[in-house]
Amino acid sequence: MELSRAITLHLPKRFEVGQGTAARLGAWAGEVRTLVIAQPVTAGMVDRLGLAGAVQVFDGVQPEPKDTDLDAALVVARDFRPDLVVGLGGGSVMDVAKLVAALWDSDQGLTEVAGPNKVAQKCSLLAQVATTAGTGSEGGIRALVTSTETGMKVAVESPHMAADIAILDPDLTMTVPPAVTAATGVDALAHCVEAFTNINAHPLIDDYARMGIRLAGQFLRRAVTDGTDAEARAGMLLSSFYGGLCLGPVNTAAGHALAYPLGTRAGIPHGLSVALLFADVLAFNAPAVPGKTGEVLAALGLPASDDPAQIRASVAGYCADLGIEMSMQANGAKESDLRAWAEEAHGIRRLMDNNPRDMSVDEVEAIYRAAF
Structure with missing residues (x-):
């Protein structure tokens, strides 16, 4: 508990909070190729982000994401080659978005990056837009997906998975039951x-x-x-x-x-x-x-x-x-x-x-x- 003990804290590079801030994402990003990771319930919010340029939406993330969800998202990303990956959803979506942004143009796979500090690079800019208040994944550098082989969660942690911008707009959470x-x-x-x-x-x-x-x-x-x-x-x-x-x-x-x-x-x-x-x-x-x-x-x-x-x-x-x-x-x-x-x-x-x-x-x- 001593203040002198060494500790490292990674934060998003930019942080927007308050009503209407979701629409600021487009102005921040500019006209780029954007891949939005979502679920069906959040995919309909894409038009509230003010995005310009080409936009591709992948909404195949389960509430408890599996490595197969990540694999499917990576296939889309490698075909689309995004400049920006956006996680639009709760923790499951944002965790997959972190991994996609880190792996889509990399020789590494999930097995190689499991654990702390094994991710070699970030392949795209990363924006996290929270639509629920729970995991706080937008503020962290850790991602969890479930292995279909073992049924256990695989944890990946890396500063390369820190968000370049995190947005907390309460308007996006008002329909949560x-x-x-x-x-x-x-x-x-x-x-x-x-x-x-x-x-x-x-x-x-x-x-x-x-x-x-x-x-x-x-x-x-x-x-x-x-x-x-x-x-x-x-x-x-x-x-x-x-x-x-x-x-x-x-x-x-x-x-x-x-x-x-x-x-x-x-x-x-x-x-x-x-x-x-x-x-x-x-x-x-x-x-x-x-x-x-x-x-x-x-x-x-x-x-x-x-x-x-x-x-x-x-x-x-x-x-x-x-x-x-x-x-x-x-x-x-x-x-x-x-x-x-x-x-x-x-x-x-x-x-x-x-x-x-x-x-x-x-x-x-x-x-x-x-x-x-």
Whole structure:
């Protein structure tokens, strides 16, 4: 926690936030060849970006993107040869956009760049335009896709995947349904909390995390209640962005490790997977980081407590009040899978080793069963 400890933080080169900023992308880019990575639900927003020149849209990204989605996008990119790649969507879209911008004109493939600092170059300029408030991928240098061979997430991290421009326009998020707003909002909150309570926590990142947590506490409920509340939508985009900044230098911990099997094995959307486990992981870690846990509870307007059971109950109640069905079973998980998922999550050491409290396979399984 000492300020003198070395840390590296990569940021987008340009950052636009506020209503109407999506339309500024075209003026920034000029008349260039632009490949937009999207999903069907966001592809219709392309005309709001003010793009000039030739535009190609690839909308074949799944909510939990696979390496096959990336391969298909790369085929389009290599045929189109873009000057600019735009990620127009949530974290899944923006992660694929990062990898496309880094790989379409490269001899490297996903296998060669998996892990930290293995990407050799950036092949195109990269713009990230967020349409949900959750992953904060627009602010980070990490991308995740699921391997169709192993069913595990493959993580790539490189400063070559930093956005040249990141745009947070609340107008693009106003049609996100309440259930998705709630789940992705808790994901944004969890990014901040897991970095804040991390064994690699740093004062610089702590302050980004605090801002993200406070913004979620102030605006998440409002955004769920009224999707047209521009201030709440902007506040949650900022909360998500700050969470994204936390991921590069510090990263997440057990909460995300435990969430991954729910997405890759049961098909539960990532934000919802994180939300289902958020209360249990925060309560488990509370004895190791009581002061920071207290800050989180206060920011969310929840009562102070040192009792893990009380912390779990109040935080789970907070999530349920957002409309989240706080049951893994109700969202498609099967009890017979829990032990195997626990072993898989425990093996994701790049995240589990960041946790402020050691967690055994049995303890992971107990958390799954408590959330089941």
